[in-house]
Amino acid sequence: EAGVAQSPRYKIIEKRQSVAFWCNPISGHATLYWYQQILGQGPKLLIQFQNNGVVDDSQLPKDRFSAERLKGVDSTLKIQPAKLEDSAVYLCASSLATGWAIYFGEGSWLTVV
Amino acid sequence: GIQVEQSPPDLILQEGANSTLRCNFSDSVNNLQWFHQNPWGQLINLFYIPSGTKQNGRLSATTVATERYSLLYISSSQTTDSGVYFCAVKMNRDDKIIFGKGTRLHILP
Numbered sequence: 151e152a153g154v155a156q157s158p159r160y161k162i163i164e165k166r167q168s169v170a171f172w173c174n175p176i177s178g179h180a181t182l183y184w185y186q187q188i189l190g191q192g193p194k195l196l197i198q199f200q201n202n203g204v205v206d207d208s209q210l211p212k213d214r215f216s217a218e219r220l221k222g223v224d225s226t227l228k229i230q231p232a233k234l235e236d237s238a239v240y241l242c243a244s245s246l247a248t249g250w251a252i253y254f255g256e257g258s259w260l261t262v263v
Numbered sequence: 264g265i266q267v268e269q270s271p272p273d274l275i276l277q278e279g280a281n282s283t284l285r286c287n288f289s290d291s292v293n294n295l296q297w298f299h300q301n302p303w304g305q306l307i308n309l310f311y312i313p314s315g316t317k318q319n320g321r322l323s324a325t326t327v328a329t330e331r332y333s334l335l336y337i338s339s340s341q342t343t344d345s346g347v348y349f350c351a352v353k354m355n356r357d358d359k360i361i362f363g364k365g366t367r368l369h370i371l372p
Contacts, residue, residue, distance in 0.1 A: 183360075192349055192362035193306070205358055239304055248358045249294050251311035252351075257304050 152176065154255035156242050162261045168230035171258045175223065175244030181205075183252065184217055184227050185241040193241055199225065200248060232262045265290040265354050269363035276340050277371050284335040284366045286350035294353035295326050297335050300365070301346045309335070309348075340370045 155174040163169050175182050180201050185193035196215065198205040202222040210217070214233070219225040229236055239259050245252040266289040276282055286295070297309040310317050310324040312333065317324055321341075326333040337344055347365040354361070 187304075192364050194362075195360065198358065241306065243306075249353055251294075251296060251308060252360065253308060254298075254306040259304070 154242055154244055154253055156240075156255035156258050158258060159256065160259045160261075162263060163232055165234055165262050166231040168228065169232060169260060170229075171227045171240050171242075171260075173225045173227070173242030173255060175225075175242070176253055179244035179246055179253075180222070181245045181248050181250075181252075182219055182225050183241075183243040183245075184225070185243065185254075187239045187241055187257070189238070196227070196240075198248075205248070229260075232260075234262050236260060237262045265292075265352070265359075265361055267350065267352055267361050267363040269348075269350060269366050271366060272364065273367045273369075275369045275371065278340055278342060280340050280370075282337045282340060282368065284337070284348050284368075286333045286335075286352075286363055288331050288333075288352050288361075291331075291355045292328065292352040293355050294360070295328075295333050296351045297324055297333070298349045298351065299344075299346050300349060306349070337368075340368075342370045342372050344368060345370045 182199045184196045187193045196210045197207040199219045217227045239257040241257045243252045243254045268287045298306045312326045321338045323336045349365045351362045
């Protein structure tokens, strides 16, 4: 069974530029999560989808971050414009449904210079 | 909000030693997972353990939900066990999954 796929793995951009990350969850998983992990810290939830609806986006900086999951499968996370403090690993995860075990992708490493 | 506290924050052991990592949580939960984050940053599922005890090779975990804690046991440590171990809990009252700050384990050869 294929795991959670993410791309790109690594990205370096200048501040004020934009970047987009893509995630393909495990087949059949209805719940999709985007986490931000800053070096030395635990993952922080940015947004949680149930199918194509948003369950929780309370910690998403909506002035610069946006995410969508239009068809209830793949998802895209965008940052525009990026700030230095956005340098982090962006982790996508999925689960069969809310409350079930979650599985993470390899992450997308972002460096903003 | 719910607090998830992991201890110890850092642990250095010699290869072959055993260790116990702890996760305390401040509210009732209906889901708890243990993850290992390897040096390349990937979070690997170890256990999905809302209650009871599970074992997988040299690793085992026990969750006592009524007393609000979980333990991860690593026996006969190997250098490949190095990394950060996270517990993550899902509260009963909503769908939020909260991560602890992790325990950084370093196994010396």
